[in-house]
Amino acid sequence: MKILIVSDAWLPQINGVVRTLLTTKQILESMGHQVLMVTPDLFKTIPCPTYPEIRLALRPTPRVAELIRVFDPDTIHIATEGPLGLSARSFCYKQQKRFTTSFHTKFPEYVNARFGIPIRWSYHLLRWFHGLSSRVMVATQSLRQELEVQGFKNLAFWSRGVDIELFRPQAKRFLxxxxxxxLYVGRVAVEKNIEAFLKLNLAGTKYVVGQGPQLESLKQQYPTVRFVGAKTGEELSRYYAAADVFVFPSRTDTFGLVLLESLASGTPVAAYPVSGPLDVIGKSGAGCLDENLETAVQQALTIPAEHCRHHAEQYSWQTCTQQFLSNLCPIEK
Known part of the structure; x- marks a missing residue:
């Protein structure tokens, strides 16, 4: 099958959406499918306001239409709601082609945190964007329930996985x-609620792995914290494995792929009891969820590494990719 995937999130960005799409593409191709990624690297781009590391395609509509026509896909999936996603949606609407979408990011909450724009306004736009989708894929059941309350239709489940060979228990002496x-791993940005972690009165040492618009200011505010920048691959896996607890302060992530990466590394999770951690950790005992994040950290430190690893091993990228395939809708040619 010829599968076209449109995403405004792509390399060199390092986040859960990009890692999910890269892994899905690799597994789809290993299964014999042809995959074309329509991503910002194929276009002239401009930096995203307040997020210069994110590149936005400039006037992409004609080129997106050309790529779709030339590739002649059997199915189209629009992964993001940015300029490329809007262009692909417009093409499909005009050509009366079915397509699927996915809901990766709670943009209404992010935009509200950064600019104060009312959440209901942003959800109105997102309902419009996803309203034509044959299926809107979501990573967790709790997110599905939240979107149903917001009036979204045609919701389908597409979970996430973890590379248990890359992320594994290793020697603690790396740190x-x-x-x-x-440890915190992720974007260093206000919507990630990272200061809820940095302000905690914890014994030992705090590490932050990641980049983002708050990085320089937080370095100044918290000089005892080890800010090491973005890491990938084997080096990232060593940070996970060397930590004693992974702290996830976000209240708005739709899944939190970093949770699984930490657990696969044998490192327990401390987080708030919100969508994402509730779905990944639940009642597994592989982490502690508490409205008092400091309490969650102290309790998580008592969890055995092997318990975390066992829980993470239940999440397979192969299973996730099969879910993605089953959700796709063929184009009626």
Missing amino acids: LDARPIS
Whole structure:
């Protein structure tokens, strides 16, 4: 099958959406499918306001239409609601072609946190964007329930997986600072609620792996925290494995792929009891969810590494890719 996937989120960005799409593409191709990614690297781009590391395609509509016509896909999936996603949606609407979408990011909450725009306004736009989709794929059942309350239709489940060969228990001596070591991995940005972690009165050492618009200011505010920048691959896996607890302060992530990466590395999770952590951790005992994040950290430190690893091993990328395939809708040619 010829599968066309449109995404405004792509390399060199490092986030859960990009890692999910890269892995899905690789597995689809290993299964014999042809996959064309329509991504910002194929276009002239401009930096996203307040997020210069994110590149937005400039006037992409004609080129998107050309790519779709030339590739002549059997199915189209629009992964994001940015300029490329809007262009692909417009093409499909005009040509009366069915397509699917996915809901990766709670943009209404993000935009509200950064600019104060009312959440209901943004959800109105997102309902319009996804309203023509044959299926709107979501990563968790709790997110599905939240979107149903917001009036979204045609919701379908598409979970996430973890590379248990890359992310695995390893020697703790990779990090030699005072223990326990508390780790955060992700964008360093206000919508990630990272200061809820940085303000905690914790023994030992705090580590932050990631980049983002708040990085320089937070370095100044929290000089004892180890900010090491973005990491990938084997180096990232060592940070996960060397930590004693992974702290996930976000209240708005739709899944939190980093949760699975930490658990696969044998490192327990401390988080708020919100969508994402509730779905990944639940009642597994592989982490602690509490409105008092400091309490969650202290309790998570008592969880055995093997318990975390066992829970993560239940999440297979192969299963997730099969879910994605079953949700796709063929184009009526």
